[in-house]
Amino acid sequence: MDASLLATIILFGSFFVLLVIGVPISIGIGISSLLAALTLVPLDMISFTAAQKLFQGIDSFTLLAIIFFMLSGSIMNNGGIAIRLINLAKLFVGRMPGSLAHTNVVGNMLFGSISGSAVASAAAIGSVMNPLQKKEKYDPSFSAAVNIASAPTGLLIPPTTAFIVYSLVSGGTSISALFMAGYLPGILMGLAIMVVAYFIAKKEKYPVSEKVTFKQGVRVVLDAIPSLSLIVVVIGGIVAGIFTATEGAAVAVLYSAILAAFYRQIKISQIPGILKESIVMTGIVLFLVGASSIMSWVMAYAGIPQQITNILLSISENPIIILLLMNIILLAVGIFMDITPAILIFTPIFLPIVTNIGVDPVHFGVILVFNLCIGITTPPVGSALFVGSSVAGVSIESVVRPLIKLYIPLVIALLLVTYFEWISLFIPRLFGLM
Numbered sequence: 001m002d003a004s005l006l007a008t009i010i011l012f013g014s015f016f017v018l019l020v021i022g023v024p025i026s027i028g029i030g031i032s033s034l035l036a037a038l039t040l041v042p043l044d045m046i047s048f049t050a051a052q053k054l055f056q057g058i059d060s061f062t063l064l065a066i067i068f069f070m071l072s073g074s075i076m077n078n079g080g081i082a083i084r085l086i087n088l089a090k091l092f093v094g095r096m097p098g099s100l101a102h103t104n105v106v107g108n109m110l111f112g113s114i115s116g117s118a119v120a121s122a123a124a125i126g127s128v129m130n131p132l133q134k135k136e137k138y139d140p141s142f143s144a145a146v147n148i149a150s151a152p153t154g155l156l157i158p159p160t161t162a163f164i165v166y167s168l169v170s171g172g173t174s175i176s177a178l179f180m181a182g183y184l185p186g187i188l189m190g191l192a193i194m195v196v197a198y199f200i201a202k203k204e205k206y207p208v209s210e211k212v213t214f215k216q217g218v219r220v221v222l223d224a225i226p227s228l229s230l231i232v233v234v235i236g237g238i239v240a241g242i243f244t245a246t247e248g249a250a251v252a253v254l255y256s257a258i259l260a261a262f263y264r265q266i267k268i269s270q271i272p273g274i275l276k277e278s279i280v281m282t283g284i285v286l287f288l289v290g291a292s293s294i295m296s297w298v299m300a301y302a303g304i305p306q307q308i309t310n311i312l313l314s315i316s317e318n319p320i321i322i323l324l325l326m327n328i329i330l331l332a333v334g335i336f337m338d339i340t341p342a343i344l345i346f347t348p349i350f351l352p353i354v355t356n357i358g359v360d361p362v363h364f365g366v367i368l369v370f371n372l373c374i375g376i377t378t379p380p381v382g383s384a385l386f387v388g389s390s391v392a393g394v395s396i397e398s399v400v401r402p403l404i405k406l407y408i409p410l411v412i413a414l415l416l417v418t419y420f421e422w423i424s425l426f427i428p429r430l431f432g433l434m
Helices: 003-020 025-037 043-058 063-077 082-093 099-115 118-135 140-155 161-169 175-181 183-204 214-239 245-263 268-302 304-315 319-336 339-356 361-375 383-392 396-419 422-430
Strands: none
Touching: 003 025, 003 268, 003 304, 025 043, 025 268, 025 339, 043 268, 063 099, 063 118, 063 161, 063 214, 063 245, 063 268, 082 099, 082 118, 082 214, 099 118, 099 140, 099 183, 099 214, 118 140, 118 383, 140 183, 140 361, 140 383, 140 396, 161 175, 161 268, 161 339, 161 361, 175 183, 175 214, 175 245, 175 361, 175 422, 183 361, 183 396, 183 422, 214 245, 268 304, 268 339, 304 319, 304 339, 319 339, 319 361, 319 396, 339 361, 361 396, 361 422, 383 396, 396 422
16 A cells, blocks of 8 residues: 555544544544555654654744734623623614524624633533523523524634634735635624524514613613724724734733723733633643644645645545635534634645635635634534533523524525635735735
């Protein structure tokens, strides 16, 4: 058997087995990479090169942005931001049938973009919205499904660490362009959920929120402006070239700390816990990046990306068919794998293929993240699914049925983003980032 083929079988076969038996993804990536490397190079070379690639993978100034954004998100999660954004969301969509469901979606879009975490968004927004929806006689499973499906919207709407990871692995795709490219797809994702929620709410006759007076509306907007200003300051500064993405992330930490002090929602005793949470999450991501660097080296040495390119192009050279196949593969991957390791593993495999058929790397980054956003809402290992169900106090089995109704518009939105590249590239081009 050809050594490259054997390495490919061992790499993906052992990785899948390790996932099935419950080995942590980062450990599974490292072990499967080393096993595959044994078929290609001597052991002494493997140990030296693997250590070198592990270090090189995390020796990046760009990675500091992920660390700072995670710390900023932790501060925001504990800083009393959610209720203010929920009130603002309710102001905009409160007069629609099923207003609390729409408020949940918009709240996740706002809070998720600030916190940069689908799990944090599902927990923070869901914990506030579920009691309100229960009081209005909403079906708990429907409420949980809407919260779960809309929680990942903030991973598309910047600032988001998913695009930073993609930029790092793709060889330096502009983070500014990726950030601006995520706005319209993220909004489209939220609107797709709201359309289905609207018809379900009409059928179930869910109530409309009480009318808000002009004075009350002004108070709600003024109360939310300091939180929303974080996006303006960070994204505006990055796009305008005032600071880099990493410097912008550091600004986000400072701004979040000032805002938390202003709202007086964080106690001094909570600070060690917030720092510990950020350190643990950062350690997980950095180890994933390092281990994935070893896997990328093995795949490149074995010529695996080129093999996969040849296989896909042998099926069809039509970009429409190739992108459809990639979407199917990525949706399947998202069912079993979290977003960060999936980006680290599949970017070096698929990026050469899409550039070969003329797809812009920024556009593909959006397609990749959109696919994996849907994945984290699906059983059996979707992180947003578990958190959203737990917060709502309902079983995963009861949530799956209403979720299926929401997957349909999400997939339609994904296909629109895939085949109409202007949805992703319009804003970056408008700002001269491409």
